[in-house]
Amino acid sequence: MTVRIAINGFGRIGRNVVRALYESGRRAEITVVAINELADAAGMAHLLKYDTSHGRFAWEVRHEREQLFVGDDVIRILHERTLADLPWRELGVDIVLDCTGVYGNREHGEAHIAAGAKKVLFSHPGSNDLDATVVFGVNQNQLRAEHRIVSNASCTTNCIIPVIKLLDDAYGIESGTVTTIHSAMNDQQVIDAYHSDLRRTRARAPASRLSRYARGRPVDYPGRYETGGRYYAYIPAV
Known part of the structure; x- marks a missing residue:
């Protein structure tokens, strides 16, 4: 079964998530269905394709209106400022990767879930009321199926x-x-x-x-x- 993810925040971490997914060859397991970012689509496509630190992205990248194309894959672009307005239920999102660096407490995670996501992973430190903070290689065995809101730490x-x-x-x-x-x-x-x-x-x-x-x-x-x-x-x- 393919896991459907959405990315909230398309800065350094959000863009690297997309690069890592495509470069690892795991697109059959994980698909990005939407990216929420306040910047315009042209800037998003340009910074994904050309990265000063990591070089040029090997995949073809282009945009049309509010859609980002990576190869033949189509990713919907959103520009929502409020978590409650995100259409995660409509898009069938399994996991939201929140890479904004702005949100990080349980209330924020619950807002993603109320919008329709099944689970939330913060790419940055979260508050102590989250279900878990996980560092792979250290405590990933503490993850449980019932955990819904998790931080990947700093x-x-x-x-x-x-x-x-x-x-x-x-x-x-x-x-x-x-x-x-x-x-x-x-x-x-x-x-x-x-x-x-x-x-x-x-x-x-x-x-x-x-x-x-x-x-x-x-x-x-x-x-x-x-x-x-x-x-x-x-x-x-x-």
């Missing part, structure tokens, strides 16, 4: 928690400090502009942000990994 979590688990299982760790080298993000300003973080209103560097890997971490190492720093390297990807 990029930092997926990098560091598997390493911490290996070291702790093999040798035991009493304490630790984590430093991450992080690629530049789209909310780091190159000119003066408004931002909720006043440091970021007028400086791309340094960026004041601590790692969020400890928030709702899927592997419990109480009291031993509460400090961390993040250094942004001003290159497209690390």
Whole structure:
């Protein structure tokens, strides 16, 4: 049976989901039926085809009106600002991949389900009231069929928690400090502009942000990994 997915948010993560799906050859198992993104269809198609970090996408990409074509596949494009307006029931969506970085609590997940989706996966950290936060290689065995709203944790979590688990299982760790080298993000300003973080209103560097890997971490190492720093390297990807 083919799983029908919809993507909410077609930024870096959303576009890479599509690339990974097509490059892995698993389209018979998973099909993208819709993408919800506020940007226009022309920009969506262009950024999917041409990626500064990962190169040109091998598949033919084009758009017509509110449809995105990848090869012979047709993906419906939506531009809804409110979760309640998303037509997941009409489209028969099994799983929503929410890649906005904006939504992430249970109320948001329930809104996707109320709109007709069966399950929701946040590509970013979620609140502690979700059914599960999962890092593959660490705790994927905790997933249950009854789980409906799940987080895949943060990029930092997926990098560091598997390493911490290996070291702790093999040798035991009493304490630790984590430093991450992080690629530049789209909310780091190159000119003066408004931002909720006043440091970021007028400086791309340094960026004041601590790692969020400890928030709702899927592997419990109480009291031993509460400090961390993040250094942004001003290159497209690390």
